[in-house]
Every structure is written in C-alpha cells, then in structure tokens.
Amino acid sequence: MKKIRLGRTDIIVTEIGFGGIPIQRLEENDAVAVVKRCIELGINFFDTANAYSTSEERIGKAIKGQREKVILATKSQSHDSEELSRHIELSLKRLGVDYIDLFQFHGVSDFKSLDKILEPDGVMAVVKKAQADGKVRHIGITSHQLDVAKQAVISGRFETLMFPLNFIATEAADELIPLCRKHDVGFICMKPMAGGMVDKACVAIKYVLQFPDIVTIPGIEKIAEIEEIIKIAESSPKITRAEKLEMKNIRETLGSRFCHRCDYCRPCTMHIPISTVLSMKSFYRRFPSDTVFSPSFARAMAKAAECSDCGECETRCPYHLPIREMMKEQIEWYRELISNYKK
Helix, strand or coil, rough: EEEEEEEHHHCEEECCCECCCHHHHHHHHHHHHHHHHHCCCCEEEEECCCCCHHHHHHHHHHHHHHHHEEEEEEECCCCCCHHHHHHHHHHHHCCCCCEEEEEECCCCCHHHHHHHHHCCCCCCHHHHHHHHHHCCCEEEEECCHHHHHHHHHHHHHCCCEEECCCCCCCCHHHHHHHHHEEEEECCEEEECCCCHCCCHHHHHHHHHHHCCCEEEEEEEHHHHHHHHHHHHCCCCCCHHHHHHCCCCCCCHHHHHHHHCCCCCCCCCCCCCHHHHHHHHHHHHHHHHHHHHHHHHHHHHHHHHHHCCCCHHHHCCCCCCCCHHHHHHHHHHHHHHHHHHCCC
C-alpha cells in the first residue's frame, strides 16, 4: 500500500488508515480481530479517542506485541488541564503503550475553544509537557468548521489537522488541503463515507485517493469492509465517467438533506445543538446503541423539541438546509427508535 509523509511530523503512514469509532459496536473478540486484520493488510495508522468508550482498549489488545508496526493517534475533547492530563494517562493505559504518536485536540469547532487551547497556561501546555516527557510525540487538532481549521493551521501550533472530506462535503479540497501543504501540516481525512451517509466504498474511496498526500481513516466495523477498501486503493484507481455521474446523483439526493456539521447555523436562540440533532441517524449507524440513548444525546433531542421555529439557523446555513423540518423528522425518528429500544 502507498505510504505518505504526514506533514512535518515526518511520520510515514499508509494512505488508508483505521478509524476507531465503529469497533465500539462489536463484541470485544470481533473488534480485536478487525484491528489485527488491518495490521495484516499493511495498515499502520490507527486513530481513536478518549471519548470512543472501548475503542482504545480494543486497539491496545490487538496491537500487543506489535507496537513497532503501528502509528497510534488518539484525542481528547477536554479543555481542562487536570482532566486532559488524566486523559493522556488513561489513553496510554488503555492502549498499553509508553507513548502516543499523535495526540489531537478533539472537535475544536469554534474560535473560543481554539483560543482557550492556545492560552499560555491552557491545555496546550499540558500536551507540550507530555511531549517533553516522551509520552506524546506529535500534536494535532480535529475540527468540523472550515474557518477554525484554517486558523489552527496558520497558527503553526499543530502538526496535523483532521477534517471531513468526501465527494459530498468538498470544502477542504479547495482551501484547506492547499493551506496544509503550504504550512507543512499533515492532513487526515475523516468521514470519507460522509459519516455513514454513503454506502458505496468504491466511489467514496476513489474520490479521496485523488489527493496524493493525505491519510484517509474510514471507520471500520467489518473485516470485509477494510479488505474491499484496500483492494480499491491498491488497484491504482481512476474515477470513471460512470462513477462521476454516480457521485453527482448521490450528491443531488443527499445534498439538500445532509448536515455538514460546519455549525454556521449556530448560535441557536434556544441553545439547541443543531448539528448533533441532525446527525443522529449517522451516530446511530456508527456508535453503540447505548451511546445514542445516553443522557447527553437524549438531552440534545429533548432540547430540539423546544425549537421556537424562529428560522435564524436557516438564514445562516451555507447549504440552505431546511433545518427546522429536518429537526422535526429527527425528533420523530428518535422517539420511535427509543420506544422500540425500551420494549
């Protein structure tokens, strides 16, 4: 499999990596088997997170005795110094390793959060200390918001950026990837399958493989999935005219009904986490059922039911989504889902 240099980290990674969200849904033995098969296929970049429940532990069990074969990336959403320090130690323990190759600030999608991270006594200092102690080798950031991601790259404080890229959400292709190249920041492509909205691996993977210097991390749940993706990657794929037409048709089907999670719609006057609500079906496909029915998600859906119907979110949405209508659909779907879950 082709390998690339991950920006100025100088880490050499396979162009296809492993996204660690879906293995939470599996029985542990099955999850470990999936990770082991990825290693056998030559994948060396594995991404997970403190927030992904069992994911770190399962990856840790799968890589035992094979540490030299893998590049491990994990992340934390915490902006509290003491908590973040605990998260680093917990990730090391769960993964069963002495160091993390790439530690990322997770889901930074507003300027206030970015500024807080970069404060002189903020959480960046905690990760820098871990780096000095040999517990972390490189520092990155993940985001869903284009302007925040661009500012993070320009800041010079991060060695990698993880951002969504797929043939539906193409914002990164025009501005963000060229900016990363200019600043020698490694680009990690998340959501190549549009967060589970696209189920045709051939066209989805071929699209992201057009970019020769990025690593793509599809979320993998089944051995057959990664075997199919590797086969596509190793076939020197060229997008056919028929596949371009297929992408166009999928975009037209999903484009007007697909939340890109850019959060331009916020702030909401009723404090509704709009992108979370609109992404619930995607979360349900990727996360364990217990996570989707957790109090935090339940609160988000309950909050959505308080929508005042003001429509301000729709005036700010760059994709002109019918947000209010879509939220109502999600609320109805979630209520039915949770009702069946309790039976």
